[in-house]
Each structure stands twice: as C-alpha cells, then as structure tokens.
Amino acid sequence: MASIWLTKLLGSCFRRADDVEEKKHDWLLPAHTKFPKGRTLAIVVLDGWGEQIPDQYNAIHVANTPTMDALKKGAPEHWRLIRAHGQAVGLPTDEDMGNSEVGHNALGAGRIFEQGAKLVDSALSTGKLFHGNGFRYIQECFAKGTLHFIGLLSDGGVHSRYDQLQALMKGCAANGARRIRLHVLTDGRDVLDETSFKFVEQLESDLRELRKHGVDALIASGGGRMYVTMDRYENDWNVVKRGWDAQVLGEAPHKFKSALEALTSLKAENPKFNDQYCPPFVIVDHGGKAVGPILDGDAVVTFNFRADRMIMLAKALEYADFNKFDRVRVPRIHYAGMLQYDGELKLPGKYLVSPPEIERTSGEYLAKNGLRTFACSETVKFGHVTFFWNGNRSGLFNDKLETYVEIQSDQGITFNEKPGMKALEIGRKAQDAILSGKYDQVRVNLPNGDMVGHTGDMKATVFGCEAADKAVKMILDAVKKVGGIYLVTADHGNAEDMVKRNPKTGQPLLDKDGNIQILTSHTCAPVPIAIGGPGLIPKVRFRTDLPHAGLANVAATMMNLLGFEAPADYEPSLVEVAN
Ligand SMILES: O=C(O)[C@@H](CO)OP(=O)(O)O
Ligand SMILES: [Mn+2]
Ligand SMILES: [Mn+2]
Incomplete structure (x- = not known):
C-alpha cells in the first residue's frame, strides 16, 4: 500500500518536473x-x-x-x-x-x-453581453439608480462606434434600465470635424425613441475628446478633471438646455471651435439644475472599447486611493468598462466584454x-x-x-x-x-x-x-x-x-x-x-x-x-x- 502511494507521489513529482521543463522549453x-x-x-x-x-x-x-x-x-x-x-x-x-x-x-x-471592436460586435449580436457578470453588476442599479454612459460619440471605429452604443442603450432598456444619462465626447479626429452635430441629432432621436418607451433618457454633459476626459498615459490630468466635474459633479463653465444648443452656441462664440477641443458643458433643466450628475447608487459604463484613453477615467472612477486631482465627491457606483482596459492592473474590475x-x-x-x-x-x-x-x-x-x-x-x-x-x-x-x-x-x-x-x-x-x-x-x-x-x-x-x-x-x-x-x-x-x-x-x-x-x-x-x-x-x- 505504502509503496503504491509512494510510487504515485513520486510519479506526480516527476510529472510536475516534466511540466515545468516543458513550460521553460516553450519560451526558449x-x-x-x-x-x-x-x-x-x-x-x-x-x-x-x-x-x-x-x-x-x-x-x-x-x-x-x-x-x-x-x-x-x-x-x-x-x-x-x-x-x-x-x-x-x-x-x-x-x-x-x-x-x-x-x-x-x-x-x-x-x-x-x-480586436475590441469585433469582440463587442459579436457580444452584442449574440446577446452574450447582456448575460455576463459585468452586465449583471450594472443591472443591480437599474431599479433605483441612473445608468450613465460615458464615451466617444463617433462611428470612427477606433475608440467606439455609435451603432454599438445604440445597441447597448436598447439592450439596457430592455433589461430594466429606467433612467439613462449620456455623457458624450465629441470626436473630429477619427471622423470629419463638426460631425458632432450629426451624431448629437442622431442620439437625440434615439433617446426620444427610448422616452416613448418609458425610459427617462437624456444627454447630461459633453465636451471634446482632446480637452475633456480622453487624455492618455497621464499626460495631463486636467483633461480628466474637466470631464469629472461635468459628468460626476454636474459642473462646467457652460450650461445649456440641450447638447445641440451647446454645440451651436459654442461654435458661434468661437471661430476656432472644433469637435476635438469643444469645451465641457452640462445640460440643465428649466430651473438651472444639472440633469444627470453621477450619484450614489448609479451605474456607469464607459462605452469605448479602446483602452488608452479610458484608463485615466477608469482610475478616477474606480480607485479609492486617488490623488491626481480633487474629485470633491466620489459617488458609490457600479462601474463597468466596455472592455477591461489594462490586463495587468485588472482595470476596471468589471467589464461587459472580455478583451482579446x-x-x-x-x-x-x-x-x-x-x-x-x-x-x-x-x-x-x-x-x-x-x-x-x-x-x-x-x-x-x-x-x-x-x-x-x-x-x-x-x-x-x-x-x-x-x-x-x-x-x-x-x-x-x-x-x-x-x-x-x-x-x-x-x-x-x-x-x-x-x-x-x-x-x-x-x-x-x-x-x-x-x-x-x-x-x-x-x-x-x-x-x-x-x-x-x-x-x-x-x-x-x-x-x-x-x-x-x-x-x-x-x-x-x-x-x-x-x-x-x-x-x-x-x-x-x-x-x-x-x-x-x-x-x-x-x-x-x-x-x-x-x-x-x-x-x-x-x-x-x-x-x-x-x-x-x-x-x-x-x-x-x-x-x-x-x-
Ligand atoms: O489619438 C488617438 O486616440 C487615435 C485616434 O483616435 O490615434 P492613434 O491610434 O494613432 O493613437
Ligand atoms: Mn498610431
Ligand atoms: Mn492617431
């Protein structure tokens, strides 16, 4: 009995040594x-x-x-x-x-x-996205909280794609989201400058459709990708801060009743206006109150699939210990990325689609x-x-x-x-x-x-x-x-x-x-x-x-x-x- 046991033990030791040897060999x-x-x-x-x-x-x-x-x-x-x-x-x-x-x-x-664009396409078309852990995590907030989407409003296919956002909004509404707020970043870098107007009109029409179905859906804030939120490799945290103030705190130097009004007025004010550098703005109601700051109990999804320009915001949203700028108020939210953006940092911890x-x-x-x-x-x-x-x-x-x-x-x-x-x-x-x-x-x-x-x-x-x-x-x-x-x-x-x-x-x-x-x-x-x-x-x-x-x-x-x-x-x- 003992010898059989010993043979087995030795056998497994040898096997383990072989495996290690094989692993090492694989790399050589x-x-x-x-x-x-x-x-x-x-x-x-x-x-x-x-x-x-x-x-x-x-x-x-x-x-x-x-x-x-x-x-x-x-x-x-x-x-x-x-x-x-x-x-x-x-x-x-x-x-x-x-x-x-x-x-x-x-x-x-x-x-x-x-790559991300393709993986998101297939997770959306099969509906798999709406059955994963990441989705369930944000879904927990749907009954009582607001669902916020933050990302690049574009069909460039480099960081995001509008048709994916459309499918995501629809799917979330079908799966119980009752209140949706959009924090849009205008592009002009992967698509022609000033196409922001066209994308905002399209989004407004899609949100109207959602409202017809009983979902309280509005654009809450906006700004140009190069000036608001989408910095990368920690070049300039002020960019992320400008976004944070508008998206989370509901504060920005410019306040408008609608995103279209925002773009039209900002362009009229500044001859150098362009989509990439559009200043941050917040949408307010008739009483002047921001329509969609991010609050305790809300869910947040960053819908870009590409990593580099979402990582800094992901850190601000996810890290308890954070000193890159004063967040003023840190809402307790359920946050998921479209993808996990950094495999080593495992950031964010929750995501809707697994990265390549x-x-x-x-x-x-x-x-x-x-x-x-x-x-x-x-x-x-x-x-x-x-x-x-x-x-x-x-x-x-x-x-x-x-x-x-x-x-x-x-x-x-x-x-x-x-x-x-x-x-x-x-x-x-x-x-x-x-x-x-x-x-x-x-x-x-x-x-x-x-x-x-x-x-x-x-x-x-x-x-x-x-x-x-x-x-x-x-x-x-x-x-x-x-x-x-x-x-x-x-x-x-x-x-x-x-x-x-x-x-x-x-x-x-x-x-x-x-x-x-x-x-x-x-x-x-x-x-x-x-x-x-x-x-x-x-x-x-x-x-x-x-x-x-x-x-x-x-x-x-x-x-x-x-x-x-x-x-x-x-x-x-x-x-x-x-x-
Ligand atoms: O600046 C960026 O984010 C992209 C364009 O959207 O350029 P690149 O892929 O060269 O980094
Ligand atoms: Mn390049
Ligand atoms: Mn480039």
Missing part, C-alpha cells in the same frame, strides 16, 4: 540557422506614416524626408509595403482604418487577434530569452511601444533586462503649435541606448506624422514629418556605428493624406462652402517597412511570397534579425536569406 526560442545573434536591432515605428498618392495633399511627399526616401530606394529587397488596417490587424472589416492600439498590438504580438487575450508577445519572449530591451517615446505615444506593444499590459516583463523611457510631451497645446514634438529627443535617447551596447533591441515610436496629422494642419504636418525623418537618421547613424540592424516601419496611415478624397477619382472633396474637406483621421493606406544596417548579413531580402503581409508579420521578422526562430504560431517572417 531556437537559434536561427542563418541569422546570427548579437547584433543590436533598432526598431522605429513612425506613427501615422502611410503610403499614398504623391500629391500636394500628401504631407510626407511634400516634406523633405531624405532618410526615408533613401530607404525606399532599397525596394523590393529591403523596402516594401505591408497592411496596417482592417482584418490584417483584427478589425471587423477592411473598411476599418488602422489605429495605434491594433497596430502596435499586431507589431508586438506577431499574430492577429480579434493577447499573450506570448514578442517582448515577453525576448525577456524570457535573456535579451535586453530599451523602449522609448514621448508621453502621448509612450504606452504605444510599451503597453500596446506588450498586449495591453502595463509594466515590465523583467526589470533587469528592460528599460522603458518616457519623455514628457508638451501639455495643453495642439501639436501643430510645436510640430517637431520630441522627435529629436527620442532620437537622442535611442542613439545613446544603441551606442551604450547595453541593449539587444532598441524600440521607439516617433509621433509626428500622426499627432500633427490629426490637427489637419498641412504646413505643420510637413514640418513634423521632417522632424521625424531627422530622428530616423540619428538612429540609423547610431546603428551604423555599432554594426547593428534597423527595421523602420509605421503603425497606420495618417500624414500621407490630409484631405477627404473622392474614392473613384482620388480628387479632394469639397464641403458645401466649396472648401476642401480636411482629413484629420487615420487612413486605410499600407505602410512601409525597411530593413538594413551593417549588421544585416549578405543576401537577406524580403520574401516575395507574402504579398498580403501586414503588421503582424513584423514580430517574427524581428526575431529572425535577432538570430532566433519565431514561435510556430506567429505570422511568418518577412525575410529570407537568398541562396
């Missing part, structure tokens, strides 16, 4: 038979830098960008285009433009995951294989090369092997005011990291094409692209000095197209006053990828058998360039060594 990347190890690899992501018709509305084409132009001459062996939008990055359709979250997720994870499970990212593999990584950008893009790159996971995998450096972004300005942004500082930090010999991978994001492109200011965007090009040169020079390798790419298009075009002719579209319609959003354009540097062994070239490759093919490429085979389930590497 085999050495590549052709690509050597030990060459510093610089990875540069030009944010918002796509390939488009080379005309006067293409800021990258107009800009003087000798470094990027020289890389292009390496085509087709060392320069090519890859997909950065639609299904290639896990978005619902090929009509969906790319964005930083899905772009950097794909770059870092080496595989295509169904982006695991085994390249960053984690590199750390497990002892490679040393340096990642850097300025605040507004810092999380892109860290948090997004690592599958929406904050923090380091290994603090002995990784260094993440954030350069503080300018605060309180629109980036056309200082279009150079911190590109040269990022270039300098990358240079130092490369020359130090302390890192195997040095990874940066250069924000100009995107952040300045979003302002719609052509001249400033041209300047910004030139600054980014200079930073690329600084990095390439350092790579040259240490005999390293570079991989330069982008996460999606933006600066290469500054006007809305007729899809058939490619000519710019005019608005009703005859002015060219400015495009502030991302695009569906492919993006360049270039490799090179003295560390690249002879005869390395891009494969020609992957014409539809996208951002997800970059991680395996990078692992090869570092001397490793990529995991078998990663999208294939773009490079080969010719015979």
Whole structure:
C-alpha cells in the first residue's frame, strides 16, 4: 500500500518536473540557422506614416524626408509595403482604418487577434453581453439608480462606434434600465470635424425613441475628446478633471438646455471651435439644475472599447486611493468598462466584454530569452511601444533586462503649435541606448506624422514629418556605428493624406462652402517597412511570397534579425536569406 502511494507521489513529482521543463522549453526560442545573434536591432515605428498618392495633399511627399526616401530606394529587397488596417490587424472589416492600439498590438504580438471592436460586435449580436457578470453588476442599479454612459460619440471605429452604443442603450432598456444619462465626447479626429452635430441629432432621436418607451433618457454633459476626459498615459490630468466635474459633479463653465444648443452656441462664440477641443458643458433643466450628475447608487459604463484613453477615467472612477486631482465627491457606483482596459492592473474590475487575450508577445519572449530591451517615446505615444506593444499590459516583463523611457510631451497645446514634438529627443535617447551596447533591441515610436496629422494642419504636418525623418537618421547613424540592424516601419496611415478624397477619382472633396474637406483621421493606406544596417548579413531580402503581409508579420521578422526562430504560431517572417 505504502509503496503504491509512494510510487504515485513520486510519479506526480516527476510529472510536475516534466511540466515545468516543458513550460521553460516553450519560451526558449531556437537559434536561427542563418541569422546570427548579437547584433543590436533598432526598431522605429513612425506613427501615422502611410503610403499614398504623391500629391500636394500628401504631407510626407511634400516634406523633405531624405532618410526615408533613401530607404525606399532599397525596394523590393529591403523596402516594401505591408497592411496596417482592417482584418490584417483584427478589425471587423477592411473598411476599418488602422489605429495605434491594433497596430502596435499586431507589431508586438506577431499574430492577429480579434480586436475590441469585433469582440463587442459579436457580444452584442449574440446577446452574450447582456448575460455576463459585468452586465449583471450594472443591472443591480437599474431599479433605483441612473445608468450613465460615458464615451466617444463617433462611428470612427477606433475608440467606439455609435451603432454599438445604440445597441447597448436598447439592450439596457430592455433589461430594466429606467433612467439613462449620456455623457458624450465629441470626436473630429477619427471622423470629419463638426460631425458632432450629426451624431448629437442622431442620439437625440434615439433617446426620444427610448422616452416613448418609458425610459427617462437624456444627454447630461459633453465636451471634446482632446480637452475633456480622453487624455492618455497621464499626460495631463486636467483633461480628466474637466470631464469629472461635468459628468460626476454636474459642473462646467457652460450650461445649456440641450447638447445641440451647446454645440451651436459654442461654435458661434468661437471661430476656432472644433469637435476635438469643444469645451465641457452640462445640460440643465428649466430651473438651472444639472440633469444627470453621477450619484450614489448609479451605474456607469464607459462605452469605448479602446483602452488608452479610458484608463485615466477608469482610475478616477474606480480607485479609492486617488490623488491626481480633487474629485470633491466620489459617488458609490457600479462601474463597468466596455472592455477591461489594462490586463495587468485588472482595470476596471468589471467589464461587459472580455478583451482579446493577447499573450506570448514578442517582448515577453525576448525577456524570457535573456535579451535586453530599451523602449522609448514621448508621453502621448509612450504606452504605444510599451503597453500596446506588450498586449495591453502595463509594466515590465523583467526589470533587469528592460528599460522603458518616457519623455514628457508638451501639455495643453495642439501639436501643430510645436510640430517637431520630441522627435529629436527620442532620437537622442535611442542613439545613446544603441551606442551604450547595453541593449539587444532598441524600440521607439516617433509621433509626428500622426499627432500633427490629426490637427489637419498641412504646413505643420510637413514640418513634423521632417522632424521625424531627422530622428530616423540619428538612429540609423547610431546603428551604423555599432554594426547593428534597423527595421523602420509605421503603425497606420495618417500624414500621407490630409484631405477627404473622392474614392473613384482620388480628387479632394469639397464641403458645401466649396472648401476642401480636411482629413484629420487615420487612413486605410499600407505602410512601409525597411530593413538594413551593417549588421544585416549578405543576401537577406524580403520574401516575395507574402504579398498580403501586414503588421503582424513584423514580430517574427524581428526575431529572425535577432538570430532566433519565431514561435510556430506567429505570422511568418518577412525575410529570407537568398541562396
Ligand atoms: O489619438 C488617438 O486616440 C487615435 C485616434 O483616435 O490615434 P492613434 O491610434 O494613432 O493613437
Ligand atoms: Mn498610431
Ligand atoms: Mn492617431
């Protein structure tokens, strides 16, 4: 008896040891038979830098960008285009433009995951959303409290989509919500400027419909996404505070009877009015009382599926211990995010749809294989090369092997005011990291094409692209000095197209006053990828058998360039060594 017991025990010990061994083995990347190890690899992501018709509305084409132009001459062996939008990055359709979250997720994870937009679509269409724990949690407040929705009023599909909000409101009403308040953030960044009017009209009509069915449903507050609530990476907490005051406290410098009146009056008052920077406003009743502050016993849903610009608000709503601004009054609420926005912080704790499970990212593999990584950008893009790159996971995998450096972004300005942004500082930090010999991978994001492109200011965007090009040169020079390798790419298009075009002719579209319609959003354009540097062994070239490759093919490429085979389930590497 005892010996059987002992055999079993020993057996299980051995099995456990085997399992551990297997786990460890899983993480070890085999050495590549052709690509050597030990060459510093610089990875540069030009944010918002796509390939488009080379005309006067293409800021990258107009800009003087000798470094990027020289890389292009390496085509087709060392320069090519890859997909950065639609299904290639896990978005619902090929009509969906790319964005930083899905772009950097794909770059870092080496595989295509169904992204938030798609997961929410399916949770809504199957009705699964209304049966989950997150929904039950907010539902507990429906009988006595108000249900508040806070999010981006847009159909851009980058942070949110209006049809999802519609389905959510309807579903909540059908499942018992009796009082609903909307706290809207106007867009103008993923959609054309001043489309806020159209979205507010649509929302008012949907709320009227709900009221007909006995639901007390109203817009309670509003503000522009870049000035109210949707800051990211803790660049400027004042942005979140402005939103808090309007949404929670029911206080704002501007008070109106309706959201449409708010937009119309604010625009009439200020010739520079635009959707992105609309000041905060509160809707009041005839007695001047805010119609929907967030109170004890209420439920709150942040309906954006994208993470970065919801995390700060999620912290303010969820953390008992919070010192970023004076919340004045902290209501006891049931709060759920559309998704969980940060997998490491488990923030928020309750959510309506489970986020994509982006695991085994390249960053984690590199750390497990002892490679040393340096990642850097300025605040507004810092999380892109860290948090997004690592599958929406904050923090380091290994603090002995990784260094993440954030350069503080300018605060309180629109980036056309200082279009150079911190590109040269990022270039300098990358240079130092490369020359130090302390890192195997040095990874940066250069924000100009995107952040300045979003302002719609052509001249400033041209300047910004030139600054980014200079930073690329600084990095390439350092790579040259240490005999390293570079991989330069982008996460999606933006600066290469500054006007809305007729899809058939490619000519710019005019608005009703005859002015060219400015495009502030991302695009569906492919993006360049270039490799090179003295560390690249002879005869390395891009494969020609992957014409539809996208951002997800970059991680395996990078692992090869570092001397490793990529995991078998990663999208294939773009490079080969010719015979
Ligand atoms: O600024 C943002 O939030 C988006 C556009 O909505 O841009 P990016 O995906 O490049 O971060
Ligand atoms: Mn981007
Ligand atoms: Mn952008």
